[in-house]
Amino acid sequence: MILWGGTLSPAPVEHRLFAAARAGFHAMSVAPMDFGPPDRMLQRADSVAKLANRLNIFVACVDPVTSWLPPPVQAGSIPTANSAQRCYGDLFGRYSVSKCLRLAERLGSTTISAIEPYGVGFGHQIVVDSFSALCESAADRGLTIQLEPMPFSSIFDLATAHRIVADSSAKNAGIVFDSWHFDRSGGTPDQLGALPRGIVTSIQLNDGRRSEAEDLWEEASTERLLPGEGSFGIEESIDALAGRLADSTLIGPEVISADHRLSPVNYVAQIAYDACLPYAQRAGLDIGPV
Numbered sequence: 001m002i003l004w005g006g007t008l009s010p011a012p013v014e015h016r017l018f019a020a021a022r023a024g025f026h027a028m029s030v031a032p033m034d035f036g037p038p039d040r041m042l043q044r045a046d047s048v049a050k051l052a053n054r055l056n057i058f059v060a061c062v063d064p065v066t067s068w069l070p071p072p073v074q075a076g077s078i079p080t081a082n083s084a085q086r087c088y089g090d091l092f093g094r095y096s097v098s099k100c101l102r103l104a105e106r107l108g109s110t111t112i113s114a115i116e117p118y119g120v121g122f123g124h125q126i127v128v129d130s131f132s133a134l135c136e137s138a139a140d141r142g143l144t145i146q147l148e149p150m151p152f153s154s155i156f157d158l159a160t161a162h163r164i165v166a167d168s169s170a171k172n173a174g175i176v177f178d179s180w181h182f183d184r185s186g187g188t189p190d191q192l193g194a195l196p197r198g199i200v201t202s203i204q205l206n207d208g209r210r211s212e213a214e215d216l217w218e219e220a221s222t223e224r225l226l227p228g229e230g231s232f233g234i235e236e237s238i239d240a241l242a243g244r245l246a247d248s249t250l251i252g253p254e255v256i257s258a259d260h261r262l263s264p265v266n267y268v269a270q271i272a273y274d275a276c277l278p279y280a281q282r283a284g285l286d287i288g289p290v
Helices: 013-023 041-054 083-092 097-107 124-139 158-168 179-184 189-193 216-222 234-240 265-282
Strands: 027-030 058-065 111-114 144-147 173-178 200-205 245-253
Touching: 013 027, 013 041, 013 265, 027 245, 041 058, 041 097, 058 097, 083 216, 097 111, 097 124, 111 124, 111 200, 124 144, 124 158, 144 158, 144 200, 158 173, 158 189, 173 179, 179 200, 179 216, 179 234, 189 234, 200 265, 234 265, 245 265
Parallel strands: 027 058, 058 111, 111 144, 144 173, 173 200, 200 245
Antiparallel strands: none
């Protein structure tokens, strides 16, 4: 069971580690920007790694890296009309692939998530070549690169992510299943059943209202619900993923909510753990003692 970092954002990473341990999680993800500016991020990584080890929390994933793709200006104008999305994309892009790989090494992570944040269409072959190069850079470090589709990204659904991963021929590649992204991209259980065995390396659980917001980026970054609070068919999705999960699949909440930001981190971590536990058990994953 992993606590995806966005669930407790923008709390400092140290506070999130304590909350994760108290709630019963055994793993947590971090973002490169959790460690400050790019020129100082590795200095802070060592102290975070020591704290995580003391709390028996595995910092399993660095999430996300975006600099694996060419600078977006090379692909023409950026189509997103959301200034916050553009701002986040620019922030993510400050952290180079090499810095993110070194950060993962310092933290003892095994996984890095890759996204395309702007909605820029680079063309399939450019994306495949870039993803293949990222996976090759990570392979010597024993890292898995998992591609995360998002409906406001040019890698907008699981089918698109699957084509990229398959065409890259990378052995250390996987896909993130996020229940919010899946529902808002029009995903169906049949599409999950068409995925090859073992390709899903992470599951991010969250829920949403029946009607999607006009601005998907705004909804994704402020209005997600705990699993079971909304209208998504999460149980059906979990059942459809049977056989598609990697042996070491990470599963847990990524519930990014403006309401939760007003609550204590210990409380949010606990209710998120409790809400996700039945789905983790349904998936048949080894989630450790409960």
